[in-house]
Amino acid sequence: MERISKALDKALANQTTFNVGDLQPLNQGSVRAPRIQYSRTQSVGVSRELLRQNRIISGMEPGPFVDAYKILRTRVIQKLREHNWNALAITSPGVNAGKTLTAINLALSLALEVNQTVLLVDANLRNPSVHKYFGIEPTHGLSDFLLDHVSIEDMLINPKGIDRFVILPGKRPLPDSSEMLSSPRMIELVEEVKSRYPSRIVLFDLPHLGTSDALAFAPYVDAALLVLEEGKTTQDELQQAIEHLQPKPIIGTVLNKAEAGSAGEL
C-alpha cells in the first residue's frame, strides 16, 4: 500500500512540473472550435438498438450509468488540461475488466463536449473489438496500417450521428502484437494522430497489463487510465499494474461494474 501511494505521489509530482502556460494553445484551439469536416473519413451508420445492447451510452437515455461516464469525462479532461496531455492509454490490471467499453464510452462522452474531437485507437492487437461494439465491419484496420502501409485516413471511421468521434479500428488480430505496438511505424502513427489536430484527444484501447503489449506501448502515450473491475481485480494485480506502469503517470482509476452502494461516501 505504502509503495503504491508513493508511486502515485511521484507521478503527481511529475505532473506538476509541467508549465501551466502550456495549456494555452489547447485552450485557444478549443475556443476556436473548428467544425471538422470528415473529408476522407468514412461515415458508417450504426444501430441505436445495438449500441444500447452493447451498453454504449450513445444509445441510452440519461441515467446513473451515463452520468457516471460524464463524471469520468470531466475529471479526465481536467487532468489532461492540467498537464497538457492528449494521448491517454486505457488499460486494466486484469482481463475482462471492461477496458474497451470504458474507452468507447469515455471517448463518446468526451466527444459530447463541443470544443474537441476524439480519436479512439483500437490498439488491442491481440483481440481488436471496438468495431464489434458498433456493429461495424472495417475495410482496413491498424494491423493493415502496420503491415500493409495503408494510410491513416483510409482506416478512420466515424459512426454516423456521433460528431467529433473517430474510430481507428484494429480489424484482425496480430500474433506479434507486442513488437508491432513498439514498432517505428506505430510510433509514427502516435505522433501523427497526436499532433494533427490541436484540440484532439486520442484514446488508446490497450490489452490488459498482464501482457507485454501494454508495457511496450506505454512510453508513447502521455498517461494511462486503469480500469478496475469491482470484486474481480485483486489488490495484488492493482499493485503490480501500478509498478509496471512506472514511471508513466497514471491519470486515475475507474471502478467498473460497481455494485449499488460502492459509489457511496468514503
Next chain:
Amino acid sequence: MEEKDFQDYIAAFKRNKAQFTLIFGGVIGFSLLIALFWPATYRSSATILIEEQEIPTELVKSTITTYAAQRLQMINQRVMTRANLEKIIEKFDLYADERKKSPTEEVIEKMRKDLDFEPISAEVIDPRTGQPSKATIAFSLAYDGRNPELVQQVANEITSLYLEENLKSRTQKTAETSDFLSEEATQMSEYVAQVERKLADFKEQHIHNLPEQKDLNLQFMDRTERDINEVDTQLRSLEERKLYLEGQLAQIQPESPIASSTGERIMSSVDRLKALQTEYLSLSSKYSDKHPDVVKMRQEIEALTRETGGGDSSVDQVKQLTQLRGELASLSDKYAANHPDVIKLNKQIKALEDSIARQETGRKARKVAAAQPDNPAYITLQAQRDSITQDIAALGKKRLELKAKLADYEKRLSETPDVERQYLSLVRDYENASAKYRELKAKEMEAQIAQQLEKKSKGERFSIIEPPLLPEKPVKPNRLAIAFLGLVLAIASGSGYVLLRETLDKSVRGLKGVVALTGVPPLAVIPLFETDVEVDEQKRRRFVAILVGTGVLVAAVLLVHLLWTPLDVLWFRLLRKLDA
C-alpha cells in the same frame, strides 16, 4: 488492510445471498432428514443391588476381602469376554447385517459399546476408618438396540450372566481359600509329627542327660559320695582289726600243745630244744663233755635241731659238695675213673647229695605240718583274720564300683548343658510348629465356614431390584434437538461461508478499497449496467429453475407415494416420531 464495517458485511451477505441460501437450505434439509430418519434406539436396563452378607461379619468373616467396586470390574471383564458376547449374539441373532459385512471383532466391539455398565455409588462412612467415602452399593446394566423386545431379552441375558458369574467366582474363591488352608494344615501336621519324632528320639538317646534329670543326677552323685565315705570308714576299721588279729595270731602256736598221758603238757620240739639248750649249758658247766648226761643231752639237742631245722647244715653241705666236685674234676684229669681216689670222691659226693636231699624233704614236711595248725584258738583267730581280709577285699571292690559310678554321674552332669541346648531348640521347634498348626487348623475351620456361607448364599450377593423392562419409548435420537442443532449449524455454516469468502476475497471493492490501495479515489465509479437482454435472460432462467424445481419435488413426492409409502401414512408416522 482497511477495516470492514457492518455495511461491508451486509454488502458481502447480499453478494453471496445465493450461496448462503444454498448452504443454509442444504444443511437444514439434511439435518431434518437425519432427525426424521435416524432409526430409534431402545434401551432396556436392570438395576442390581449389592447386598451385604446376612450374617454379621463379626460372627462369620468372608474370605473375600476385595472391594465391591473392584469385584464388579472383575466380573464385568469376565462377562464381557468374546466368547460370552459371541454366544449372546448368536442366540438372539443380533447385528445380522454387520456380521455379514464386518469381522467378528468389530461386531463384538459394537456389542460392547451398546452394553452399558454403570456402578451406582453412595456416600457412606467407612466403618474401618471413619472417613466418609464412596462405596458401590448397586449397579445398572443396559443394552441399546433397535428392537425393543430383543433389547429386553439381551438385557435379561446379560443380567443373569452377571449374577451367575458373581456366584461362581465367590464360591470358587472361597473353595480355593479353604482348600489351600487345609492343604497347608496337612503339611504342617506332617511337619509337627516329624519334629515330635525327632524330639522323642533325642530324649531316648540322651535319657540320662536331659535337663530334668539334672537334679536326680546331682542327688545320685551326692549319695554315691556319701557311700564312698562310708566304705572308706569301714575299710579303715577293718584294717585296724586285721592288724590286731594278726598280732594275736603271731602270739599263738599253730599247733596245740600235746598233752602226755599224764596230762602233762608235752612241749613242742622248739621249746624242748630251747629248754635242752639251756639245760645243756648248765650241765656242761657242771659236767665234762663225756658225761653221759651231757652226751645224751648233746645227742638229744642234735636230734631236735635236726628236727626243727635249726642248725641247718645244708648250706655247709652245699659248699662242701661244690668243693668236692672241684677236686673230682682235677683228679679225673690225672687219674682214671677206677682210681681209688676218684671212687672215694664219687662216694663222698654221693653221700653229700643224699644228705642234702634228705634235709630238703624234712623241711617240706615241717612246712606242711605248720600249715595245718591244729590249735583251735589259732584257727579261730586265723578264721577271723581271713574273714576280715575278705571283707576288706569286698569293700575295696565296692569302693571301686562307687568311684566308677561317681565318674559316670559327673560325666552326665558335665554333658547336660550341651544336651539341654539341643533339647531346648528341638522343643522350641516343636512348640512353634504346633502353634502354627493350631493356627492353621483354626483358619481352615473359618474358611470352611465361609465356604458354607457362600454355598448357602448367605454372603454378599447381587439381587435384582429392577429387572429389564420392555422399553416403550426410544431413548435416542432426540429429533427436536437434532433439528434445532441443524438449524444452528445451517446458520453457522452459511454465515461462515460468507465470512470466509469475504476474508479470503482479495479483490478491490468499493471506493474505500481503491483509496486504500492507491491513496486517491477513482475518477469515477461506473455501476454495473444490465441490459434488457440480460435482465430477460435472468428472468427466464429463474422461471425455468422454479419450474424444474417444482417438477422434481412433485415427482419425488409422487414416487414416494406410489413406490414407498402412501403420503398419509408417512404423515402420521412423522407425527408419531415427533411426538416421541
